[in-house]
Amino acid sequence: MAKKRYAYYQGCSLEGTAVEYDKSMRVVFDALGIDYVEPEDWSCCGSTPAHTVDHVFAAALAARNLSIIENMGLDVVTTNCPSCLMAFKKAQYSMENDETFKEKVNELLDEKYNCGVYAKSSLQILYEDVGLEAISNRVTHIIPDMKAAPYYGCIMNRPPKIAQFDDPENPISMDRIISALGIEVCDFAFKLECCGAAFGVPKRKMVNELSKKVIAMAEDAGANCIVVACPLCQQNLDLRQEQINQTTGSNFNIPVIYFTQLMGLAFGYTPKELGLDKLIVSADHFARSRITKQEYLEREKAKEQEKKAKKEVKKQETGEEENP
Amino acid sequence: MDAINLTESIDWEFIEHVKEESGQDPALCYQCGNCTAGCPYSHYFDYPVSQIMRLLQAGQKDTILNSKAIWLCATCETCTTRCPCEIDVAHIMDVLRIIARRENRVSEKDIKLFYDSFLDSVKKFGRIYEVGTLMSYNLRSGHLFADSDLGPKVLAHNKIHFLPKKIKGSDKVAKIFDRFQETLKKHG
Numbered sequence: 001m002a003k004k005r006y007a008y009y010q011g012c013s014l015e016g017t018a019v020e021y022d023k024s025m026r027v028v029f030d031a032l033g034i035d036y037v038e039p040e041d042w043s044c045c046g047s048t049p050a051h052t053v054d055h056v057f058a059a060a061l062a063a064r065n066l067s068i069i070e071n072m073g074l075d076v077v078t079t080n081c082p083s084c085l086m087a088f089k090k091a092q093y094s095m096e097n098d099e100t101f102k103e104k105v106n107e108l109l110d111e112k113y114n115c116g117v118y119a120k121s122s123l124q125i126l127y128e129d130v131g132l133e134a135i136s137n138r139v140t141h142i143i144p145d146m147k148a149a150p151y152y153g154c155i156m157n158r159p160p161k162i163a164q165f166d167d168p169e170n171p172i173s174m175d176r177i178i179s180a181l182g183i184e185v186c187d188f189a190f191k192l193e194c195c196g197a198a199f200g201v202p203k204r205k206m207v208n209e210l211s212k213k214v215i216a217m218a219e220d221a222g223a224n225c226i227v228v229a230c231p232l233c234q235q236n237l238d239l240r241q242e243q244i245n246q247t248t249g250s251n252f253n254i255p256v257i258y259f260t261q262l263m264g265l266a267f268g269y270t271p272k273e274l275g276l277d278k279l280i281v282s283a284d285h286f287a288r289s290r291i292t293k294q295e296y297l298e299r300e301k302a303k304e305q306e307k308k309a310k311k312e313v314k315k316q317e318t319g320e321e322e323n324p
Numbered sequence: 325m326d327a328i329n330l331t332e333s334i335d336w337e338f339i340e341h342v343k344e345e346s347g348q349d350p351a352l353c354y355q356c357g358n359c360t361a362g363c364p365y366s367h368y369f370d371y372p373v374s375q376i377m378r379l380l381q382a383g384q385k386d387t388i389l390n391s392k393a394i395w396l397c398a399t400c401e402t403c404t405t406r407c408p409c410e411i412d413v414a415h416i417m418d419v420l421r422i423i424a425r426r427e428n429r430v431s432e433k434d435i436k437l438f439y440d441s442f443l444d445s446v447k448k449f450g451r452i453y454e455v456g457t458l459m460s461y462n463l464r465s466g467h468l469f470a471d472s473d474l475g476p477k478v479l480a481h482n483k484i485h486f487l488p489k490k491i492k493g494s495d496k497v498a499k500i501f502d503r504f505q506e507t508l509k510k511h512g
Contacts, residue, residue, distance in 0.1 A: 012452035017483050043450040043497045048399065049439035050446075052421050057504045061446070064493075064500065108503045110496050154400035159412065168405045194364040197398035201461055201471055202434035206368055206396075239474055278481050 006125065007069040007077040007117070008036040011084040011231075012044050017239070018231030020275025021080050024260040025122055027274060031138060031267050032130050036078070039068045045087035048198045056101065059091035060108035066091065067113035080122045080260075082156045082230045083198075088119035089162050121156060123229050123259070124165045127173040136180040140268035142296040143181075145289050148262070149188040149223035150174040151214065151237075153195065153230035168192075174259055178227060181266040182296065186221040190214050195236040204240075208247035211236045215244065215252050225286065226256045234258065238280045255283035265290060334383035342380060346419040352409040353377045359403035359413050369393035373403055373413060380416070389424040395432035397421070437465050447501045450491035455484055 008029075014022035029036055046061030066088060069077050079085050095102040096115050106112045126135065152171050160168040171192070175185045195214055196207030215237060218226050228234045237244075238256035245252055257279065264274040271277065271287040291299070343349060353374075360372040370392045371379065379388050388394065394417055403413035430436045441461040445453045462468050478484045491497070 013454070015451070015489070016454045016485060017478060019483060041450075041492045043491055043493065044446040044452055046446070047442070047452075049442040051399070051418055052436075052439050053425065053443070054422060054504065055418075056507075057500070060500050060504070061497070064497065104507075107507070108500045110499065154398075154402065158401040159404040159414070192402075194398055194400040194402070197400065198438075199396075199398065199435065201458060202432075202438045202465070203396070204471065206365075210364055239477060242477075243473065278483060280477050280481065 003033075003035050004076070004129065005035045005037060005074060007039050007072065007074045009039060009042060009045075009065060009069075009077050009079040009084060009088075011079055011081040012047075013231040013235075014080060017235055018081075020278040021231055021234070021258045021260065023273075023275040024258055024264045025080050027269055028126070028260045028263045028267070029122075031264075031269075032126070032134060034125070034130065037072070037074075039065060039072065039077075042068065045084040047083045047087060050087070051090075055094065056104045057108065058087065059094055059101070059105045062087040062091040063095065063105055063113040064109055064111075066117045066119075067109060067111045070114060070116045071111065075116055075118060077117055077119050078122050078125050079119065080229070080231070082121065082153055083232065085119055085121050086155050086162070088117075089164075092117070092119065093162050121165065121229070123156065123173055123177075126263075127166075127177060132176055132180045135177060135263070139181055139266045140293055141266055141290040142293055143183055143262075143265065143286050143290050144296065144299075145224070146286055147184050147186050147222055147224050148178050148227045149186050149218035149221055149225070150178060150191060150259075151188070151218070151226050151228050151233060152191050153228065153233040154192055154197070156229055158192070174227065174229060177259060178262065181263060182293070183262070183266070186218070186223045188218060188221045188223065190217040193217070195233045197232060197236075200236055200240065204243065205247055207236055208240060208244045211240060212244050212248045212250055212252075215241075215254060216250070219252070219254065224254065225283065226254060227259050227262055228256055229259055241281055253281060255279060255281045255286070257283050257286075328382065328384065330382055335385040336383055338385040339380065339383045341423070342416065342419055345423075346412070346416050348412050348416050350377060350380045350411070350416065352411055353381065353407075354409065356408060358406045358408060362402040362406050364400060364402065365393075365396050365398065368396050373397070373417065376417070376420070377411075377413065380420075388420055389427060389429045390431055392431045393417075394421045394424055395430070395435045434465050434467070437461055440464075443501075445488075447498050448490075448494070449488045450494035450497045451489065453485070453488035455486060456488055 046058045050058035157163045157166045157171045158168045166173045178185050196210040200207045261274045357374045360374040366372045397417040399414050441457050445457045
């Protein structure tokens with residue numbers, strides 16, 4: 001069977017403040033042999049601001065891109081950004097289920113869109129199409145010191161009727177990917193709690209307070225790193241972390257890293273190749289503390305043997321006491 | 325909430341309008357409060373989301389459209405996910421905000437200004453030009469130094485572009501805006 005080719009929609013923030021998410025995703029896609037191509041001359045999906053104006057208008061901004069992809073002969077578009085993902089999925093859902101809505105959208109477009117393109121998050125492609133086994137097989141390095149809080153953000157899996165992926169209350173796809181990299185995952189209760197979303201500029205204090213709750217919960221869970229899948233969550237938690245400390249009196253200094261950067265580190269790529277230098281709160285120490293998988297396995301084996309030996313000694317000691 | 329004389333103040337037309345535009349039936353809501361309990365913004369809303377639903381059932385158009393809640397909703401979809409009656413509550417909030425915008429009732433001016441600055445960038449360049457969007461917002465809102473503390477951080481990490489990148493089809497994107505404005509004029 002021919003290899004599946006995906007349209008890869010980068011999205012605006014991945015050209016700017018989230019450039020490292022794009023960079024690391026391409027590295028991971030290449031490492032796992034995913035065939036992807038960018039739609040030519042893509043435009044903004046409309047994001048949150050468009051759906052506060054009008055739903056037909058918002059769908060048209062998204063559908064311009066879907067129409068370009070349809071004309072390329074592709075039927076799946078993958079995107080890293082949950083906001084782009086939802087813009088595409090909602091446009092598709094409304095156009096497929098409502099003929100009048102579809103007509104209205106197409107009246108705003110130069111090229112009509114015939115509803116032949118389905119959007120999937122890059123997380124979903126990696127989890128379902130590539131699979132945990134292939135990911136685990138590609139691992140060359142382990143970060144033994146990391147305790148990760150997997151933070152999905154609010155709209156990667158919700159609303160379930162439209163997202164059609166993972167669990168809407170307790171998603172596990174990213175947890176399992178992180179585990180497949182040999183990294184410890186914390187039991188994190190705020191996987192989906194809102195960080196404050198797109199209100200950072202007009203309502204900074206509110207966003208800082210909401211983000212604080214997320215970071216505090218991660219630290220309570222024992223995490224020393226927050227792993228994210230959304231560029232806006234990343235920005236609110238990382239770029240604004242000093243603001244959070246100033247606004248709320250907290251004293252956080254916790255790295256907020258994209259799950260793709262983490263995959264890249266586990267696959268043996270350099271921090272530079274993964275844009276680790278773009279993070280405001282440094283995660284460099286995790287890159288430095290990496291050990292090879294071989295070394296890790298030997299270490300684990302040695303630990304196991306030590307445990308066994310201790311047990312043996314204890315057994316002998318208590319045995320001697322029982323039978324003097 | 326104040327006492328309301330329902331006989332005099334129910335706006336049936338408004339209820340029908342919201343029903344039609346959202347495709348949702350607010351009458352299904354039995355006020356369990358699950359949406360409000362899960363809403364991360366309840367603390368900031370003037371009317372928690374379950375009260376907005378109740379006000380909608382009672383056709384209280386002015387109170388709803390003048391509320392801060394409809395602008396502070398981030399469409400995080402918690403309410404929609406948890407509603408036992410399967411009402412798409414976040415979609416209703418979105419429709420209410422759209423109606424408020426159309427009627428030029430904006431209780432949270434800064435939020436609307438930010439959205440407008442964002443969309444202006446899309447219309448002009450086809451994509452978001454982050455620096456330009458922030459600068460345009462700061463100028464128009466009068467909050468000249470909003471988030472200026474972040475500047476050195478993004479600069480030090482080389483995360484921003486100082487010049488906008490215009491896509492080839494930016495005129496086609498602008499046409500979507502123009503055609504949409506025309507349909508608004510046509511339908512009053």
